[in-house]
Amino acid sequence: MSSRHLQQIIPATSVSDGAGVKIKRSLGLNAQLRFDPFLMLDCFGSEQADDYIKGFPPHPHRGFETVTYMLDGHMLHEDHLGNKGHLKSGGVQWMTAGRGIIHSEMPQQEQGLMRGFQLWLNLPAAEKMKPAAYIDISPEQIPQFEPMPGVSVKVIAGSFNHETASVTGPINGLSTEPLFYDIRLTAGSEITVPLPPGHHAVLYPFTGTVLVRKADGLQQLNEHHAGLLSQGESVTLAASADVSLILLAGKPIAEPVVQYGPFVMNSSAEIEQAIRDYQHGKLTAGGPATQIKLSSPA
Incomplete structure (x- = not known):
């Protein structure tokens, strides 16, 4: 198997979003820092309530999917479809804006640690105007296994195929074929993770430093840095000290991307239409909501 290596490192930059929530943004910091099909990757994390307490009041989206993975804390999702979901530690919310x-996403705690990720995943042109959909994924629905001593993997999307086991997460069947893994390695451990050839792949360590093995040695990816991987059939990860990271992979869409705030389309004309639709109360019109179907964990 040809091995992938780090081809670009993007340090996360501290910014604020919503009503003043402090976050670290890597992918999506500007238009040049996307990695098709991934538009944006935010990591939020603080024990100071002032950094998150005002949350994300009601706001619109069109043309992509959002994935929120809560590592620690409690937020409430509510939307115009009538969905109401409590996102708690270890849970995921997968939303197709279509x-x-x-x-809105509002904190349900007044103190303590709130930590997690939000990913923006693009949709192809043929799907940008499909009906919106939303689903809660509880921690119990996310399979976790240890493919080898010192390595733990949670499979949120796609399948993790290893010589010791093949495990399927709750999200599958999407056109971008996303993989979303939460991987924990203890000091001295190492694992080779198979990845679909042609998929773009990203690493993001949120605790500690991960080492990426290549033919002539090891590359270091520090905490709160996004590492874009080269092409190949696998990536080998190692740890000199305990590390926690997410690994994302997806099939590139290879279409024009035009973004204006919370709208992501293929042309400026489509963005202008989205703005008009929102201003005139028509953004969410056009067909009933659909259901995202969960896979049965394998």
């Missing part, structure tokens, strides 16, 4: 959704 032609339009208006939602």
Whole structure:
């Protein structure tokens, strides 16, 4: 198997979003820092309530999917479809904005640690105007296994195929064929993770430093840095000290991307239409909501 290596490292930059929530943004910091099909990757984490307490009041989206993975804490999702979901430690919310959704994400705690990720995953042109959809994924629905001593993997999306086991997460069947893994390695451990050839792949350590093995040695990816991987059939990860990271992979869409705030389309004309639709209360019109179907963990 040809091995992938780090081809670009993007340090996360501290910014604020929503009503002043402090986050670290790597992918999506500007238009040049996307990695098709991934538009944006935010990591939030603080024990100071002032950094998150005002949350994300109602706001619109069109043209892509959002994935929120809560490592620690409690937030409430509400949207115009009537969905109401409590996102708690270890849980995931997968939302397809499609032609339009208006939602909020508000903290349900007044103190303590709140930590997690939000990923923006693009949709192809043929799917940008499909009906919105939303689903809660509880921690119990996310399979976790130890493919080898010192290595633990949670499979949120796609399948993790290893010589010791093949495990399927709750999200599958999407056109971008996303993989979303939460990987923990203890000091001295190492694992080779198979990846689909042609998929773009990203590493993001949120605790500690991960080492990426290549033919002539090891590359270091520090905490809160996004590492874009080269092409290949696998990546080998190692740890000199305990490390926690997410690994994302997805099939590139290879279409134009035009973004204006919470709208992501293929042309400026489509963005202008999205703005008009939102201003005139038509963003969310056009067909009933659909259901995202969960896979049965394997």
